[in-house]
Amino acid sequence: MLTLLGIAFGYFWISDFPLTIVPYTMYKTLNSFTLIAIPMFIFMGELLNRFGFAGDMITITRRIFREKFGYSLRLNVILSLIFSGMSGSAIADIGATGRMLINAAGREGIRKPFAAGLTMASATIGPIFPPSIPLLVYAIAANSSSVRMLVAGVIPAVTIAAILYAFVTIYIWILKRKRGNQDIPTVECSMSEPASAKSSFYRDLLLALPVLCIMPAITCGMIFGIMSPSEVGAAAVLYTLILAVLYRRISIRSFWESIRSTIISAAAVVALLAAGSLYSTIMVNEGVSQYAASVFGNIGNNPLIFFLIINLLLIIIGMFIDGLTIIILLTPILLPIAQTMGIQPEQLGIVIVFNTMLGMMTPPFGLSIFAVASVSGLKISDILRSILPFYGVMLVCLFALSAIPALSQWLPDTVFR
Numbered sequence: 001m002l003t004l005l006g007i008a009f010g011y012f013w014i015s016d017f018p019l020t021i022v023p024y025t026m027y028k029t030l031n032s033f034t035l036i037a038i039p040m041f042i043f044m045g046e047l048l049n050r051f052g053f054a055g056d057m058i059t060i061t062r063r064i065f066r067e068k069f070g071y072s073l074r075l076n077v078i079l080s081l082i083f084s085g086m087s088g089s090a091i092a093d094i095g096a097t098g099r100m101l102i103n104a105a106g107r108e109g110i111r112k113p114f115a116a117g118l119t120m121a122s123a124t125i126g127p128i129f130p131p132s133i134p135l136l137v138y139a140i141a142a143n144s145s146s147v148r149m150l151v152a153g154v155i156p157a158v159t160i161a162a163i164l165y166a167f168v169t170i171y172i173w174i175l176k177r178k179r180g181n182q183d184i185p186t187v188e189c190s191m192s193e194p195a196s197a198k199s200s201f202y203r204d205l206l207l208a209l210p211v212l213c214i215m216p217a218i219t220c221g222m223i224f225g226i227m228s229p230s231e232v233g234a235a236a237v238l239y240t241l242i243l244a245v246l247y248r249r250i251s252i253r254s255f256w257e258s259i260r261s262t263i264i265s266a267a268a269v270v271a272l273l274a275a276g277s278l279y280s281t282i283m284v285n286e287g288v289s290q291y292a293a294s295v296f297g298n299i300g301n302n303p304l305i306f307f308l309i310i311n312l313l314l315i316i317i318g319m320f321i322d323g324l325t326i327i328i329l330l331t332p333i334l335l336p337i338a339q340t341m342g343i344q345p346e347q348l349g350i351v352i353v354f355n356t357m358l359g360m361m362t363p364p365f366g367l368s369i370f371a372v373a374s375v376s377g378l379k380i381s382d383i384l385r386s387i388l389p390f391y392g393v394m395l396v397c398l399f400a401l402s403a404i405p406a407l408s409q410w411l412p413d414t415v416f417r
Contacts (some may be wrong), residue, residue: 004325004393006116008278013286022278029277030270033147033230034136040233040239041131044214046258047240051213051249060208064200070172072104077168080122081161081216083131094368098375110175116376117386120368121394122164124267124357127323128350130219131233133269134373137324140330146229147222148412152346154219156354160397167393192223210243223415235400256307269324276328285331290353292333303341304416307402310334311355319366325358349410351401357392361387 012019048054061078062071079097098119127134130150139146214236218252221232244250282288317326331352338348358369363384373380401407 002275004272004275005278008275008282009068011044011282012278021281024138024275025281026274029140030274033228034140035102035270035273036230037131037136037228037233038133038269039144039262040230040237041136042265043238043258043262044131044233044236046261047237047244047255048211048214050254050258051244051247051251052242053243053257054083054242056204056208058210062206065206069108069176069186070110071100072108072115072167073110073168073172074165075104076101076115077122077161077165080125081157082212083126094119094371094375098372102372102376102378109179111386113382113386116273116372116383117388117390118164118168119376120361120383120387121370121390122161124354124361124394125157125160127353127357128153128160128214130154130222130238131229132353134323134327134353134356135349136229137269137273138327138331138353141276141328142335142345142349144345145350145416148346149349149414150348151219151223151415152408152412153353155411156350156401158401159407160354161383163393163397163400167390214239223411245274255294271322274329276325276345279329280332288333292337301327301341303338303343304403306338306341306343307351311351311398311402315354315358315362319364320357321359323353323356323359326354326359342407345404346408346412347401347405350408351398354398354401358398361391361394363382384417 009019010047011017012022060080061075076097079101079285084099098116102115103117106112116305117310128133130153132150132153135149135153136146137150142149186229217239218232218236221227221235222229243249314326314330317330331349334352335348336344339345360366363369369380369383369387372378373383376383
């Protein structure tokens with residue numbers, strides 16, 4: 001952030017711009033009610049995790065898949081979809097469930113590097129499904145509706161989860177054929193993996209049900225226009241605190257740690273937005289958008305060619321640059337070009353965000369790689385080899401998101417027409 005700010009400040013100084021443009025531009029960008037949603041959603045995820053509600057989700061979903069060979073792989077995909085409604089972060093998803101699921105796969109006789117690759121791939125669902133911090137940042141950078149943007153992420157996230165689930169189901173079937181359809185070995189469950197006692201299933205379901213309702217409530221609240229994203233975030237935080245009191249899990253220490261983590265995370269996002277906003281002025285002054293439009297104009301008016309080029313560009317850039325930085329810097333350039341080709345802002349936003357997630361699982365600086373290595377104890381070299389089949393699956397998902405506008409557009413167009 002300081003680097004972005006320093007470069008922008010130096011540009012304005014050299015170009016003899018009045019330096020008052022710096023604070024004014026930053027203030028204009030941050031003076032948005034939508035921004036309140038960012039700390040609210042982060043705070044909700046922190047509270048759910050620190051008050052033990054994330055553990056309830058793990059417990060009930062694990063009980064559903066228990067005693068079936070390959071349950072850890074199926075559970076990996078399902079939990080990623082559930083946790084996406086709680087944190088909206090790929091790294092948070094890996095940190096919350098990665099160690100348990102990778103170790104569970106090892107006890108089933110499934111290669112742990114394969115489970116590590118699946119953990120990285122399934123974690124890409126989080127930043128697509130609402131509440132999503134990257135989609136909110138994109139909406140602000142694109143000056144478009146944050147509600148439409150968040151709602152647009154529902155079907156793509158479910159589609160990615162379905163494709164991954166189908167892939168691991170085929171993999172499990174192949175393994176069972178090789179092993180003569182033998183069932184999973186009987187193993188000792190760790191404390192983080194409770195045994196599947198049928199007598200307590202309904203009790204665990206009742207514990208988890210109020211938390212499971214948060215994700216559809218957030219989506220429906222925005223779809224039916226009951227609340228804005230900021231109001232939904234605040235209501236979700238209040239709901240979580242009420243649940244913590246009713247479940248007698250409220251803790252002053254955990255509450256304070258949640259506030260502290262939220263301030264740190266939200267401040268980083270907001271500061272990055274403020275610094276990145278200066279580049280819109282720089283790009284207009286230097287004619288970057290017009291130059292980019294002329295380059296793409298030479299290749300015709302084909303959306304598929306456009307997406308092919310920007311997908312390659314974003315995957316390469318994502319290897320070296322943080323996803324939010326990419327969104328803030330490239331959205332003002334790519335959006336006007338996309339709109340001239342008839343591409344809607346929602347589809348472009350989903351594709352850009354998904355590309356940044358691919359960058360996180362791509363060497364040399366993929367954050368998801370290091371996060372998985374940290375929670376699993378596996379070597380980076382083993383993890384890198386395990387990525388390859390899942391990278392192919394992710395490219396199929398990326399092609400679907402690029403080639404089928406209805407995946408991103410149907411729900412917001414239907415709800416808000």
